[in-house]
Amino acid sequence: xxxxxxxxxxxxxxxxxxxxxxxxxxxxxxxxxxxxxxxxxxxxxxxxxxxxxxxxxxxxxxxxxxxxxxxxxxxxxxxxxxxxxxxxxxxxxxxxxxxxxxxxxxxxxx
Amino acid sequence: xxxxxxxxxxxxxxxxxxxxxxxxxxxxxxxxxxxxxxxxxxxxxxxxxxxxxxxxxxxxxxxxxxxxxxxxxxxxxxxxxxxxxxxxxxxxxxxxxxxxxxxxxxxxxxxxxxxx
Numbered sequence: 001x002x003x004x005x006x007x008x009x010x011x012x013x014x015x016x017x018x019x020x021x022x023x024x025x026x027x028x029x030x031x032x033x034x035x036x037x038x039x040x041x042x043x044x045x046x047x048x049x050x051x052x053x054x055x056x057x058x059x060x061x062x063x064x065x066x067x068x069x070x071x072x073x074x075x076x077x078x079x080x081x082x083x084x085x086x087x088x089x090x091x092x093x094x095x096x097x098x099x100x101x102x103x104x105x106x107x108x109x110x
Numbered sequence: 111x112x113x114x115x116x117x118x119x120x121x122x123x124x125x126x127x128x129x130x131x132x133x134x135x136x137x138x139x140x141x142x143x144x145x146x147x148x149x150x151x152x153x154x155x156x157x158x159x160x161x162x163x164x165x166x167x168x169x170x171x172x173x174x175x176x177x178x179x180x181x182x183x184x185x186x187x188x189x190x191x192x193x194x195x196x197x198x199x200x201x202x203x204x205x206x207x208x209x210x211x212x213x214x215x216x217x218x219x220x221x222x223x224x225x226x
Contacts, residue, residue, distance in 0.1 A: 032212055043114075043203045043217035044154070087153070091215075096142065096207060098215055100154040 002026040002090040022088030031092040116218035133204030139184040140206035148201040
């Protein structure tokens with residue numbers, strides 16, 4: 001399974017756009033990139049998943065360059081309620097297991 | 111997204127007793143379910159993978175005789191912590207997905223276990 005590396009923490013202010021970049025140099029051809037959000041004492045919540053180029057939903061956008069060795073989660077106009085830990089994961093054919101790294105602790109300030 | 115529930119949401123038990131945690135997929139058939147454990151200020155650690163109707167596959171270092179997993183139907187998996195000890199106190203989270211590995215994995219709300 002490809003290992004992921006992302007910043008341990010990030011700070012932002014309400015209304016700003018936040019971009020969290022994740023590197024996954026050893027991503028395999030069949031692997032997908034998926035992002036989750038976790039609040040304290042809750043289970044992770046699915047945000048977005050992609051394979052290449054750009055994916056957008058009502059919550060976020062995911063940018064994946066052609067070499068797929070990294071990806072960027074973009075959260076438009078964050079609010080205080082977006083303060084959480086964000087996990088970047090690579091999901092492959094090995095039973096589709098998700099192996100969590102340390103995640104990025106995002107703190108949104110007023 | 112799909113909904114996964116867990117019961118109970120929290121449990122306190124005495125050392126040496128066994129505790130069962132249920133994980134249900136409410137609106138989809140979960141071919142595969144996963145169990146995680148999370149200690150305070152740490153990331154989720156995968157404990158085991160269970161497929162409906164077959165034995166669970168445990169990650170390295172997880173005692174299969176201590177953490178019994180049953181996945182008897184496409185909507186229910188259970189984790190039983192046998193002979194619990196204080197060091198088993200943790201946040202246990204299950205997740206479920208459909209039949210293909212690219213299906214989205216949905217997580218339950220978690221169960222807080224405290225062993226006295």
